[in-house]
Amino acid sequence: MTALQGPDNAPSSGSPGPVPSPRQQTIALVDDDRNILTAVSIGLQAEGFATRVYTDGETALKALLDNPPDLAIFDIKMPRMDGLQLLEALRAQSALPVIFLTSKDEEPDEALGLALGADDYIAKPFSQRLLVARIRAILRRSELRRSLGEASSGEEQVSTIMRGRLSLDPARHHITWDAKAVSLTVTEFMILEALAMRPGVVKSRNQLMDAAYSEDVFVDDRTIDSHIKRLRRKFRAVDPQFDAIDTLYGAGYSFSDG
Structure with a gap:
């Protein structure tokens, strides 16, 4: 299959020295x-x-x-x-x-x-503008996770979030439940992290949208609901009794670490 490639970024002729080009995504x-x-x-x-x-x-x-x-x-x-x-x-x-x-x-x-x-x-x-905005929003989240992982390999350590049976490592994008690994997408991870940071606190769909998407990206309620269903399904694959994500109808969702 043919791959279409865009031009690499290059330093301007007035630069005092070689400037490394950012990695082309x-x-x-x-x-x-x-x-x-x-x-x-x-x-x-x-x-x-x-x-x-x-x-x-x-x-x-x-x-x-x-x-x-x-x-x-x-x-x-x-x-x-x-x-x-x-x-x-x-x-x-x-x-x-x-x-x-x-x-x-x-x-x-x-x-x-x-x-x-x-x-x-x-x-x-x-519109092309909307597509690019959505792409950049997701890539920013991926890059953030990657950069945190690189930082944690050096002297700076990023804390793992422990909530009952949940272990969530933002640096390595690694999640376990009862020591069993659970694979999440970037968006799912961001939603779970927002819920787990404050157990018992109800997060509205708008708040979860803000946690998972940048300000220039707009999604509807069904998107968050679908991601929550996917989260539950993935955790129930390792624990059929998983019920740590609660729904408060008309208000939003919360995480229970009890």
């Missing part, structure tokens, strides 16, 4: 519509990203696992392996950040995508 695009692939790829390259494009899910899955990008964007309706099947197969082996592109008539698929572990979704038709 890579976005993988998976869509059977080549016109959309071309348009989105060119737009993202103009924003400084490198891009890789794939026209079917089977080809994309192998590439995403063998050589992971920083983030992937999936269309839902594709032949051979659709976006939902691709995400489910990917989540069995990777927590790579994923954004879904959906059409207005695909709302049930959109909700299922979030339940399967997508970090976000964008409805078609969409």
Whole structure:
């Protein structure tokens, strides 16, 4: 599959010396519509990203696992392996950040995508500005986790959050329940961290949105609800009796460490 690459950043001619270029972040695009692939790829390259494009899910899955990008964007309706099947197969082996592109008539698929572990979704038709804002919001969270992990390997140590049977290590993006590892996406981790920081305190959906998304990104209540359902499902996979995330109907969610 051909990969479209954007130009590397270079220091200006007036610089007093060599200036290291920041690492160019890579976005993988998976869509059977080549016109959309071309348009989105060119737009993202103009924003400084490198891009890789794939026209079917089977080809994309192998590439995403063998050589992971920083983030992937999936269309839902594709032949051979659709976006939902691709995400489910990917989540069995990777927590790579994923954004879904959906059409207005695909709302049930959109909700299922979030339940399967997508970090976000964008409805078609969409603006390039919105897409870039969503991408940057998720990548900032990923970079924060990565930088905390690097800091913790040196003299500076980042504390692990212990809440009853939950152990949450922000630096390493590592979570355990009863010493059993639980794999979360970046968005799921941010929501869980916001809840676990203050056990027993009810967090509204808006507060959880603020914790998981930047100010320039707007999502609806259903997005948070879907992520909460996904969190519960993942913890119940290691403990069928898991009930530490409580719902207060009409108010929000809380974490119980009792």
